[in-house]
Amino acid sequence: MSGHRDHRDLSRDAHAVTAPAIPPAIAAIPSADASPVDAAQGGPPPGTAFSPQEREAVYRAIRERRDMRHFAGGQVAPEVLARLLQAAHLGPSVGFMQPWRFIRVADPALRERLHACVEAERRCTAEALGERGGEFLRLKVEGLRDAAECIAVALADGREAHVFGRRTLPQMDLASVACAIENLWLAARAEGLGMGWVSMFDPVAVGDLLGLPPGAEAVALLSIGPVHGFYEEPMLQRERWARRAPLEAVVFDNAWGQPAPWLGGVLPEPPLGAAGPNPGANGEADR
Amino acid sequence: MSGHRDHRDLSRDAHAVTAPAIPPAIAAIPSADASPVDAAQGGPPPGTAFSPQEREAVYRAIRERRDMRHFAGGQVAPEVLARLLQAAHLGPSVGFMQPWRFIRVADPALRERLHACVEAERRCTAEALGERGGEFLRLKVEGLRDAAECIAVALADGREAHVFGRRTLPQMDLASVACAIENLWLAARAEGLGMGWVSMFDPVAVGDLLGLPPGAEAVALLSIGPVHGFYEEPMLQRERWARRAPLEAVVFDNAWGQPAPWLGGVLPEPPLGAAGPNPGANGEADR
Numbered sequence: 047m048s049g050h051r052d053h054r055d056l057s058r059d060a061h062a063v064t065a066p067a068i069p070p071a072i073a074a075i076p077s078a079d080a081s082p083v084d085a086a087q088g089g090p091p092p093g094t095a096f097s098p099q100e101r102e103a104v105y106r107a108i109r110e111r112r113d114m115r116h117f118a119g120g121q122v123a124p125e126v127l128a129r130l131l132q133a134a135h136l137g138p139s140v141g142f143m144q145p146w147r148f149i150r151v152a153d154p155a156l157r158e159r160l161h162a163c164v165e166a167e168r169r170c171t172a173e174a175l176g177e178r179g180g181e182f183l184r185l186k187v188e189g190l191r192d193a194a195e196c197i198a199v200a201l202a203d204g205r206e207a208h209v210f211g212r213r214t215l216p217q218m219d220l221a222s223v224a225c226a227i228e229n230l231w232l233a234a235r236a237e238g239l240g241m242g243w244v245s246m247f248d249p250v251a252v253g254d255l256l257g258l259p260p261g262a263e264a265v266a267l268l269s270i271g272p273v274h275g276f277y278e279e280p281m282l283q284r285e286r287w288a289r290r291a292p293l294e295a296v297v298f299d300n301a302w303g304q305p306a307p308w309l310g311g312v313l314p315e316p317p318l319g320a321a322g323p324n325p326g327a328n329g330e331a332d333r
Numbered sequence: 334m335s336g337h338r339d340h341r342d343l344s345r346d347a348h349a350v351t352a353p354a355i356p357p358a359i360a361a362i363p364s365a366d367a368s369p370v371d372a373a374q375g376g377p378p379p380g381t382a383f384s385p386q387e388r389e390a391v392y393r394a395i396r397e398r399r400d401m402r403h404f405a406g407g408q409v410a411p412e413v414l415a416r417l418l419q420a421a422h423l424g425p426s427v428g429f430m431q432p433w434r435f436i437r438v439a440d441p442a443l444r445e446r447l448h449a450c451v452e453a454e455r456r457c458t459a460e461a462l463g464e465r466g467g468e469f470l471r472l473k474v475e476g477l478r479d480a481a482e483c484i485a486v487a488l489a490d491g492r493e494a495h496v497f498g499r500r501t502l503p504q505m506d507l508a509s510v511a512c513a514i515e516n517l518w519l520a521a522r523a524e525g526l527g528m529g530w531v532s533m534f535d536p537v538a539v540g541d542l543l544g545l546p547p548g549a550e551a552v553a554l555l556s557i558g559p560v561h562g563f564y565e566e567p568m569l570q571r572e573r574w575a576r577r578a579p580l581e582a583v584v585f586d587n588a589w590g591q592p593a594p595w596l597g598g599v600l601p602e603p604p605l606g607a608a609g610p611n612p613g614a615n616g617e618a619d620r
Contacts, residue, residue, distance in 0.1 A: 089525065090524075090525020090526070090559075090560075091525070091560060091561055091562045091563070094397070094525060094562065094563050095525050096390065096393070096394070096522075096523045096524075096525065099386065099387075099390070100386075100390035100393065100394075100523065101390075101523040101524065103383065103386070103387035103388075103390035103391055104390055104391055104394045104519055104520060104522075104523040105416070105420065105520065105523070106383070106387065107383070107387075107391045108420045108423050108516050108519070108520065109423055110381070111423075111425070113425050124595045124596075124598070124599045125599040128580075128596055128599045129392070131580060131584055131596075132580055133392065133395045135577075135578075135580050135583060136395050136396055136398075137395075137515065138398070138400050138515070138518065138530065140530075140532060141569065141574070141575070142567055142569040142570060142574060142575040142576075142577075143575070144575075144577065144578055144583065146583060147583050147584075147585065147589070148583060148584045148585070149584075149585045149586070149587065149588065149589065150584065150585070150586050150587070150593055151587060152586055152587055153587045156587055167500065167501060170500060171496060171497065171498075171500050174496045174500050175496055175497070182497065187498075200589070209458060209461045209462055210458065210462070210469065210574075211458075211474075211531075211532045211533050212532070213454065213457060213458050213461050213533075214454060214533075214534065214535050214536060215532045215534075215536060215552065217504060217507055217552075218532045218552075220504055220507055220508055220511070221507055221508070221510070221511035221514075221532075221552065222511070223508070224507070224508035224509070224510075224511035224512050224515070225511050225512065225514065225515040225518075227508075227512065228424065228425070228511070228512040228515040228516065229395050229515065229519075231425065231512075232391055232395070232516075232519070233391060233392065233395065235383075235391075236383045236387065236388040236391035236392070237377075237383075237388065238376065238377020238378070238381060238382050238383065239377070243425065243427075244498075245427055245498045245499070245502045245505045245508075246498050246500075246501075247501065247502075248501050249501060249502060256588055256589055257588040257589045257590070257591075258589050259589060259590075262589065265502065265504075265505075265508065266508075272377075273377075273378060274378055275378045275381065276378070276381050280429055282428065282429040283429060287428070287429060287497075288428065288429040288430070288431075289429075290422075290429075290431065291422075291431055293415075293418060293419055293422050296422060296431065296433055296434050296435060297418055297434075297435045297436075297437065298434065298435070298436045298437070299436070299437050299439055300436065300437070300438060300439055300440045300443055301436065301543055301544040302434070302436065302487070302543055302544045302545050302546060302549065303544070303546075306437055308411045309411075309415055309418075311411075312411040312412040312415045
């Protein structure tokens with residue numbers, strides 16, 4: 047651990063392990079000489095800052111990303127699909143294990159069989175929901191057959207070999223895959239494409255359809271493609287299934303349930319889709 | 334299911350459930366009249382397109398995001414921290430359940446106790462790693478005490494009430510939290526701040542320290558703050574712990590293991606940190 051060392055020691059520390067073979071072009075940490083501005087005194091390190099316009103574009107993608115279920119058919123150009131998958135593959139993973147596998151469903155018959163799995167589970171979910179089952183059945187919960195592309199996502203087999211960051215929290219492999227999918231989602235929004243994540247299926251049945259080996263697990267059926275429009279707020283909020291909690295309800299200080307008073311004074315304007323001043327749209331309970 | 338209807342039916346379909354109270358300003362889908370361009374014929378819907386510069390900024394954040402363990406101390410302004418948490422809270426969640434809770438660790442003594450949990454688990458992980466244990470112990474795997482901010486992230490209690498999208502895959506709550514964390518990560522990069530996700534701890538011990546109620550689960554200790562520089566490639570690749578797989582190794586067509594030939598011809602340039610033509614840096618096996 048080098049927690050107490052200052053930054054001038056870091057490149058030396060890192061080089062102690064790998065000095066002989068790391069070319070200067072991929073040195074991880076600029077040396078103190080190359081980094082005269084003290085980052086701790088404000089501002090990002092030289093050469094790494096995003097312009098205000100770039101920063102706002104990232105926030106825009108985050109703000110305008112939607113879980114889409116309405117698609118416009120059409121196509122996604124192969125180079126665009128490759129960019130989206132590259133974005134996913136650049137996601138973080140625990141111990142850099144890269145546990146994600148993406149299966150493009152190009153065969154229409156396979157897509158129909160996957161859709162049938164989802165439809166079967168939709169019925170089971172409605173039953174399990176009890177009194178909200180009828181309301182649930184009126185929602186459009188997936189657009190698998192309408193979207194230009196369908197990508198199944200699975201956890202790879204052989205994950206038990208990866209202990210780094212997973213000894214006590216083995217589910218971090220799924221967390222990594224989810225981060226990769228969020229990358230893909232934001233990239234799709236930036237490309238003007240909609241995306242929806244369907245998790246309403248029996249993973250064993252879907253795994254069989256996709257030929258997954260033992261140990262691999264299907265976790266997502268992604269619909270990706272052109273849309274006629276993006277929902278202006280999350281569809282499940284618009285449909286009164288649930289509404290976004292105020293940020294203050296999910297942020298605490300030092301212990302569960304302890305309010306974070308600093309948040310009140312600095313909170314940015316509620317984003318589109320957050321509980322706002324319009325009581326007709328947002329001021330009611332979950333139902 | 335409205336999978337076979339065309340888009341002109343969608344707003345009607347949606348309104349059937351909620352017509353009386355949805356003001357026009359938040360209509361989910363533009364009507365056919367308002368959307369004369371057929372999205373399926375190429376290009377995003379009018380008014381929703383990102384400029385090439387905006388799109389590139391999103392890809393830049395994805396490409397340059399790093400799991401940081403080297404921090405420069407300093408501070409994060411409250412309004413910036415609020416923006417980051419807002420970005421997380423805008424993440425997708427299964428059934429819009431918003432299962433994430435964020436606990437800002439402002440108390441230095443609490444941060445020390447959390448760090449001690451991580452340090453204990455680091456030793457246990459090294460033992461569990463067997464022959465790679467020594468190599469692992471030489472890595473810097475966290476920067477909890479060096480970062481300006483520490484945010485613990487937990488799954489909320491009461492999640493069993495949420496069945497939508499989780500009847501067969503209950504772990505989708507964690508997937509949602511991970512997507513929220515990835516939003517925060519990308520937003521931090523755009524703000525010029527580093528972030529690291531530490532999952533090396535006993536979740537019961539950390540839950541006790543944070544006062545989590547029964548049913549809630551700690552899943553992340555995030556370090557956030559100024560850095561002296563961002564790694565030019567993932568640190569675990571630089572340190573030869575693992576290397577990024579070629580994209581072709583994680584993308585299949587129609588079935589597990591079946592190559593995706595369309596990917597070869599259109600693959601973008603390997604991003605920084607992908608396996609590239611430099612054999613000294615990337616051309617070796619995992620070790």
